Amino acid sequence: MPELPEMENYKILLNQRISGNKITNVMVNREKSINVKVEEFVNKVKDQKVGSISRKAKYLLFRLDNGYVLLLHLMLGGWMYYGTDEDKPDRTVQIQLSFGGQNLYFIGLRLGYLHLISKEGVKKELENLGPEPLSVNFSLDSFFALIENRRGMIKTTLVNQEFLSGIGNRYSDEIAWHAKLSPERNMNELERIEQTQLYQSIRFILQQGIQYGGYMDQPLFKGDTKTGGYEANTYVYNRAGETCKRCGALIVKEEISSRKTFFCKGCQT
Known part of the structure; x- marks a missing residue:
């Protein structure tokens, strides 16, 4: 299961590639990987800009311009790939976010998920997590x-x-x-x-x-x-x-x- 270093690495690399970019298309191939109906998920995610990507514990948070957050937990076996249709891995894709000709593929989300949550709901979702061990406040x-x-x-x-x-x-x-x-x-x-x-x-x-x-x-x-x-x-x-x-x-x-x-x-x- 990806841990703090893996998710921090993803955060750094994805911020360099998609932060500030608009999500031009959304595909959901497995409804169990999200927490709302596919239609609602697509309507609230498509055409939104990814303002920033942050990490908390083993989660990534994709903050959208409309105030919603995509909360990602890869769990066991989940991973991501960013690229074109031509170079994407030959694996089953559960969710795909498109940024023009480039796509962010979410793969192996059998236990993992990408949930659409309000900004207010994120705090409640993560409230039971302990301190961040690399925080400047963790003395x-x-x-x-x-x-x-x-x-x-x-x-x-x-x-x-x-x-x-x-x-x-x-x-x-x-x-x-x-x-x-x-x-x-x-x-x-x-x-x-x-x-x-x-x-x-x-x-x-x-x-x-x-x-x-x-x-x-x-x-x-x-x-x-x-x-x-x-x-x-x-x-x-x-x-x-x-x-x-x-x-x-x-x-x-x-x-x-x-x-x-x-x-x-x-x-x-």
């Missing part, structure tokens, strides 16, 4: 306050969207490795120096993920060499049986609270 002191009396394991705490927004299975493992902490450690057992390291690792790993363009398998557009660059730079995720880049021990894969988890038993204590 070390605010992290200390957030984890005070927190009793869950590092793994399950990091993926809890009401605790922190945007971190999922992949980056929680990468963060725990970078912090040299076992994902099975309980938050309330961490010493202050370990809490500080965890905070620093959260910010470092997420920023590095963005820098490398996340892990998505498919490019966003023809000639896109950035998207997916993090896949070759992971420390532990999907590397079970390989040697740890830090200590040389074998990386293991175990289930923690029904989530597949990758970590090094040699240096994550």
Whole structure:
């Protein structure tokens, strides 16, 4: 499932390409991927300019000139492609937004969705999300306050969207490795120096993920060499049986609270 770095990468690249442009046509091939009737969706989206694209947690928000917002969550298996009919991937497209001769294709939205929401409704939709871990307001002191009396394991705490927004299975493992902490450690057992390291690792790993363009398998557009660059730079995720880049021990894969988890038993204590 795309996490904060993947959606931030999409946000940056799409703002460069479609921000300020008019949506000239709308196609909905799967009504379950939207939240209103197709006719209403088309009427309120077509001929609108995309004012800006922002990100909150794992969501993208396409802000339209008429005040409505297209709220995107890709969930498991969802992705996007921007280009012409000639170079679009040979995949089933659930929704297509056209910008003249270029199209934004939403693919793999079997669990994901693109919802049309009023500006007022967006706040309610996202009100239960925790703080943004890369926000300038997310200080070390605010992290200390957030984890005070927190009793869950590092793994399950990091993926809890009401605790922190945007971190999922992949980056929680990468963060725990970078912090040299076992994902099975309980938050309330961490010493202050370990809490500080965890905070620093959260910010470092997420920023590095963005820098490398996340892990998505498919490019966003023809000639896109950035998207997916993090896949070759992971420390532990999907590397079970390989040697740890830090200590040389074998990386293991175990289930923690029904989530597949990758970590090094040699240096994550």
